[in-house]
Amino acid sequence: MSLVEKLLDAYPAETGMPPKMLGEAVDKLYECAGVCLTCADAAAAEQDPEKIVMSIKCVRLDNDCADLCTVAARILARQTGYDAPTTMAIIEATRTVLRASADAAEEFKGTPYFELSAKECRETEQLLGRLAEQMGSSDAGEGYPTSPPSATTPAGASMGGGAETSGTSEASQEVSEEQLREMNMDELRDMARDKGLSGVHDMRKEELIDAISGKRGS
Structure with a gap:
């Protein structure tokens, strides 16, 4: 376990994502930033x-990549006051420049520093892709905490603060837990609202499934 993973694991509230996955992403982004900067410096020599003329664009992309990787690492490491749309936008922008940098570097076959940079950029982009997929493509990480739990709010409680009811509707009774897990967040929220549940926007997917299936207490 890296130091970043240990720090995320020690975070006093829920991170919304496994500390290991977040830690790996942060570490990889910083590593990639260093590789890209070193590649650009080697090209300058x-x-x-x-x-030199042919590598101008590649060097520019190396520097852009290093900058965005650093920003993405810093954003991902911050969990307090988490903002899902901002984080997803940063991730996608970083993935875009990673792909562009790798494409440009791969044109210089036989040049070790460009080959190493291309490999690193590909690996980092793929890792961010898995992270984005885990966060949820349509919901952009809905369910992450917006702040640590207060002294009067249990860590596992809904951040919305609304009262929840355990009523069931005929429609939801016919849906199995397996079917609920196949639904996206919007569908689950709609079903939860139909059941009269409140605070659904701040619930994570597991909380929504438990609430709809009646596992959560009132």
Whole structure:
């Protein structure tokens, strides 16, 4: 377990994502930033005029990639006051420049520093892709905490503060837990509202499923 993972694991509220996955992403982003900066520096030391001219775009992308990777790592490491749309936008922007940087570097076959940079960018982009998928493509990480639990709010309680009811409707009674897990967040929220539940916007998927299936107490 890396130091970043340990710090995220020690976070006093729920992170919404496994600390291991978040820690791996933060560490990889910082590593990629270092690789891209080193690659750009190596390209600047080239003696071949033709290669220098050809690598201008690649060097620019290396620097852009290093900047965005650093920003993404800092954003992901912050869990207090988490804002899902901002985080997802940063992740997607970073993935875009990672792909562009890898594409440009791969044009310089046989140049070790460009080959290493391309490999690192590909790996980092793929890791961010898995992270984004885990967060939920349509809901952009809905369910992350917006702040640590207060002294009067149990850690597992809904952040919405609304009272919840345990009433059931005929429609939801016919839906199995397995079917609920296949639904997206919007569908689950609609079903929860139909059951008269409140505070559904701040519930995580598991909380919604438990509430709809009647596992959560009133």
